Amino acid sequence: MAVHEALAAIIGWPPIWQVLIIGFIGSLVVSIFAVWFERKAAARVQRRLGPYWASPRLGGLLHLIADLARYAFQYPIIPRRVDVVPFLAAPIAGLIIALLPLAVIPFTSNPSYWPLPPAAMEYSLLIALAIATLPPIFIIAAGWASNNPFAVIGGVREAFIIVAYELIAILGFLGAAAAVGSFNLVEIVAAQEGFKWLILLNPIAFLAVFIAIVMSTSAFPFEIPESEAEVVAGPFTEYSGILYALNMGGAYMRRFVLAILTVLAFLGGWQPLTPGEGLLWGYILPSIVVVAKAVVIVLAISFLRAVYGRYRLDQALDMAWKILLPLALAGIALGLIEASIGVV
Amino acid sequence: MAPRVGLRSLEKRRTLIDGVRSNIHVLMLGVKYFVNPRRMTLVYPREYPKLSEGYRGFIILKKEKCISCAACARICPSAAMKMIRVQEPDPKHPGKAKMKQYPVINYQRCIFCGYCVDVCPTEALYHVNYHDIVYDNLADMFWDLETFQREPEYKTAAEGRPVRIVIHEELGLVKVPVEDKA
Ligand code: SF4
Ligand code: SF4
Numbered sequence: 001m002a003v004h005e006a007l008a009a010i011i012g013w014p015p016i017w018q019v020l021i022i023g024f025i026g027s028l029v030v031s032i033f034a035v036w037f038e039r040k041a042a043a044r045v046q047r048r049l050g051p052y053w054a055s056p057r058l059g060g061l062l063h064l065i066a067d068l069a070r071y072a073f074q075y076p077i078i079p080r081r082v083d084v085v086p087f088l089a090a091p092i093a094g095l096i097i098a099l100l101p102l103a104v105i106p107f108t109s110n111p112s113y114w115p116l117p118p119a120a121m122e123y124s125l126l127i128a129l130a131i132a133t134l135p136p137i138f139i140i141a142a143g144w145a146s147n148n149p150f151a152v153i154g155g156v157r158e159a160f161i162i163v164a165y166e167l168i169a170i171l172g173f174l175g176a177a178a179a180v181g182s183f184n185l186v187e188i189v190a191a192q193e194g195f196k197w198l199i200l201l202n203p204i205a206f207l208a209v210f211i212a213i214v215m216s217t218s219a220f221p222f223e224i225p226e227s228e229a230e231v232v233a234g235p236f237t238e239y240s241g242i243l244y245a246l247n248m249g250g251a252y253m254r255r256f257v258l259a260i261l262t263v264l265a266f267l268g269g270w271q272p273l274t275p276g277e278g279l280l281w282g283y284i285l286p287s288i289v290v291v292a293k294a295v296v297i298v299l300a301i302s303f304l305r306a307v308y309g310r311y312r313l314d315q316a317l318d319m320a321w322k323i324l325l326p327l328a329l330a331g332i333a334l335g336l337i338e339a340s341i342g343v344v
Numbered sequence: 345m346a347p348r349v350g351l352r353s354l355e356k357r358r359t360l361i362d363g364v365r366s367n368i369h370v371l372m373l374g375v376k377y378f379v380n381p382r383r384m385t386l387v388y389p390r391e392y393p394k395l396s397e398g399y400r401g402f403i404i405l406k407k408e409k410c411i412s413c414a415a416c417a418r419i420c421p422s423a424a425m426k427m428i429r430v431q432e433p434d435p436k437h438p439g440k441a442k443m444k445q446y447p448v449i450n451y452q453r454c455i456f457c458g459y460c461v462d463v464c465p466t467e468a469l470y471h472v473n474y475h476d477i478v479y480d481n482l483a484d485m486f487w488d489l490e491t492f493q494r495e496p497e498y499k500t501a502a503e504g505r506p507v508r509i510v511i512h513e514e515l516g517l518v519k520v521p522v523e524d525k526a
Pocket of ligand 2: 409410411412413414415416417446447463464465466467468469
């Protein structure tokens, strides 16, 4: 076997491909684009121009490349009084674990390109959700290790938010699972054949999941742990340079991964495409469809920055426990009703 | 008069329906502006605001009108204007020189308050209607007597398009292009 074939085999192996190519490179590109869109959309809505001068023809897209380069080459300062090992490990581990759900998410219905053996595929939604709930721990750890009052307050706020949104996200996804009667993402997508997408059948659960994603990745209006006006940069106050970029990028990557999960559970996954045989039709094209839908969700979340202010912590928790939790439960109930009368 | 006693009910608590409705309203408003943005940003060096005559911009001296009264230098609140002595040919005694005082200005200090222009008894000082001129070293901002009599070159006008900003009831600030008469 020639070297390039071996390389192609390794990269084409679904878990590697998904975590490295879709996960790392894809989400890097998506998050750069999302940040640009966020600034540009907010500027449009607020009657400004937004990023412009770096590349007037591209609408200032190169600003983001410049920002990235600045973060990459900035001197990362490690303050003397931080707890060094967790301080360094938290952003890196948080980023990697944020991408790990991609190692279990199927992007096609063709079994030869599933990342897990078919038996384990039965629980792919549960495994992915379980991994997806891990990264916030590292945000709290980052705040704790920073040994800075703002960072600690930010970390505690994150902890409050986690407790609220995690339940909602999981219950919301259970709404989809209850409707289909399976934790297998492939079956959930297959059940949405012919535009019976669960977003149409079960909009309540989708809304709960959407808001939970917004909360979990601290996008507006729930940008509470990092609110600059109150706690500088929250858990990331002491970070600089590439470590800060990892922390900030981690939120966008998590948003992207959760958006992919939402696409599979509610937006019909790779449909209207039907995966066929071979690498191109069986794997690459379906994954592009899924990623494209996920990008739409990420951009929709970015758009919220343009219109919302920031909620206070108590308002966000109030909304989470009093409105979203019943909403998510209603989503499960709706899913069960639909399953019993056989709509899905 | 006795204070009036009356019942005033508390503001009603916002219901869930109100919350949902206002959220949808704000999202629709955002989408409306996103689709049809009404930008107000002045793309500055490409467009510049055409300021009206009488704007308090840079100050220029008409030397022949100046009677060396030093009122301008005395009233200047930031001590930007100073009198200097120069030798001039004396018109009454041809062939002889005499000392005369003239003001010079230091634009590092000037706050463009316009007091000097107001106080000048002979209208020897006047404003031009622009102020956005960049100097790349501070020494250039001390104007000597020669510089003080010439209007500085307005580079922005050479590169940009003059606009006038008007307030519109619906659209907010609107930029209207104007023809540059200069
Ligand atoms: S404009 Fe005001 S600050 Fe400037 S020179 Fe005249 S009096 Fe002084
Ligand atoms: S106030 Fe007018 S006339 Fe008097 S010194 Fe100044 S410029 Fe000359």
